[in-house]
Amino acid sequence: xxxxxDFAFLNEYGPDLWRGVWLTLGMTAASIxxxxxxxxxxxxxxxxxxxxxxxxxVIYVEAIxxxxxxxxxxxxxxGLAVLQVRIGAFPAAVIALVINVGAYxxxxxxxxxxxxxxxxxxxxxxxxxxxTQVIWGIQFPQAVERVxxxxxxxxxxxxxxxxxxxxxxxxxxxxxxxxIQAFTFRGFExxxxxxxxxxxxxxxxxxxxxxxxxxxxxxxxxxGTPL
Amino acid sequence: xxxxxxxxxxxxxxxxxxxxPPERETMVRFEDVRKAFGTVExxxxxxxxxxxxxxxVLVGRSGSGKSTALRCIxxxxxxxxxxxxxxxxxxxxxxxxxxxxxxxxxxxxQSYNLFPHLTVAQNVMLAPRKVKxxxxxxxxxxxxxxxxxxxxxxxxxxxxxxxxxxxxxRVAIARSLAMQPRLILFDEVTSALDPELxxxxxxxxxxxxxxxxxxVLVTHEMGFARSVxxxxxxxxxxxxxEKGSRxxxxxxxxxxxxxxxxxxx
Numbered sequence: 001x002x003x004x005x006d007f008a009f010l011n012e013y014g015p016d017l018w019r020g021v022w023l024t025l026g027m028t029a030a031s032i033x034x035x036x037x038x039x040x041x042x043x044x045x046x047x048x049x050x051x052x053x054x055x056x057x058v059i060y061v062e063a064i065x066x067x068x069x070x071x072x073x074x075x076x077x078x079g080l081a082v083l084q085v086r087i088g089a090f091p092a093a094v095i096a097l098v099i100n101v102g103a104y105x106x107x108x109x110x111x112x113x114x115x116x117x118x119x120x121x122x123x124x125x126x127x128x129x130x131x132t133q134v135i136w137g138i139q140f141p142q143a144v145e146r147v148x149x150x151x152x153x154x155x156x157x158x159x160x161x162x163x164x165x166x167x168x169x170x171x172x173x174x175x176x177x178x179x180i181q182a183f184t185f186r187g188f189e190x191x192x193x194x195x196x197x198x199x200x201x202x203x204x205x206x207x208x209x210x211x212x213x214x215x216x217x218x219x220x221x222x223x224g225t226p227l
Numbered sequence: 228x229x230x231x232x233x234x235x236x237x238x239x240x241x242x243x244x245x246x247x248p249p250e251r252e253t254m255v256r257f258e259d260v261r262k263a264f265g266t267v268e269x270x271x272x273x274x275x276x277x278x279x280x281x282x283x284v285l286v287g288r289s290g291s292g293k294s295t296a297l298r299c300i301x302x303x304x305x306x307x308x309x310x311x312x313x314x315x316x317x318x319x320x321x322x323x324x325x326x327x328x329x330x331x332x333x334x335x336x337q338s339y340n341l342f343p344h345l346t347v348a349q350n351v352m353l354a355p356r357k358v359k360x361x362x363x364x365x366x367x368x369x370x371x372x373x374x375x376x377x378x379x380x381x382x383x384x385x386x387x388x389x390x391x392x393x394x395x396x397r398v399a400i401a402r403s404l405a406m407q408p409r410l411i412l413f414d415e416v417t418s419a420l421d422p423e424l425x426x427x428x429x430x431x432x433x434x435x436x437x438x439x440x441x442x443v444l445v446t447h448e449m450g451f452a453r454s455v456x457x458x459x460x461x462x463x464x465x466x467x468x469e470k471g472s473r474x475x476x477x478x479x480x481x482x483x484x485x486x487x488x489x490x491x492x
Binding site: 117119128129138146223 | 234283301303325327328329333334336338340341343344353354357358386388389401404406479
């Protein structure tokens, strides 16, 4: 069996791939922080909020975790169209990603909050701190630190999951690759190249997020404790 | 260590009066206090007064209710019956403002419970800043002062995990002192420490006692109880079995306390 590799398409379609890379990175970057905030609020609402809020977060988390991302994207994109809300493919993709990653983040953060020893909360409330001060000043920083590696994995997974966004015509990297192989019939080479690009982007994202950890957790920085 | 404890002084808020008034303020008054967890009665009607400036030591076997009694004082446990008055607040009545109570009543735990993500100074400054709304420089000064009292002024920038157990417990005491409470509760604060580290923590508590801080201690250190207690309370089966001066340890009136003291030696 012999196969002649031909990467000549890179000359002609390089710029298309490049645009795809930027779109993928853009969606990812735009979704991480809002997704984290949404997820954290849901975790706190579920654990410490009134019963109705707790129920709503459970429904949200289960609805998202038990349906495919691509269906959520369609539902949002076409659902908004039905409601006469005109929204571009990129913002629609970002909103879908935020809603999606928020649900997973909520579960990760809930686990983080639940691992904080009761004594921490007891000691803090015995110092006359309010419930809100205890949650955000004592529990939250420790919870994030404990689950940070899991959060990083989740955000990398989210970046890889952007590969379905061409379904709503957001031509991210995978979408661009699909177009290129349709024109060149060099699918094997095209997907080999973009697999390599995803590896590099995932490694880069991990590095960036670990860099954020160094800034966010001064104790780790000082004591040299790895995450 | 020696030099550190020698320099330890606690500012006494009371005016210096040569003769103490005959009737001293009662800081804590238990009147027939009852507490049950489910069907298990842990406190079966205890009556104890804690006077201002006194060190009250609660001793007794595990399960005798001494820790529960202590935790009722700052509202960590709600009582089910009787009357409990702490710093003028009636905890047996509904609607007690626990946050205001806890600004008057500090507590130190067996497991230290320092906040691991904050430095020693941040641990100490947290409540003064967030609860009392002290400015940063004022809070820093306060932290320096209370850390000096427990002999750890040089550890302000360390993180709890860099300290020994004894040092962590002294930071916990400093954290409590920083709120300038009228009363401090100590819940078996040396139980997690080896004898050497126990000593350094006990010396800090002794210093506070000498400075006139009102304290309630639950401890298994009988030698320490014998040396600092102004009032000794022996709890047994959820009741105050025997109470009096520290001398009751030397000369118990009940066979239960005699046996307890005998085992402890």
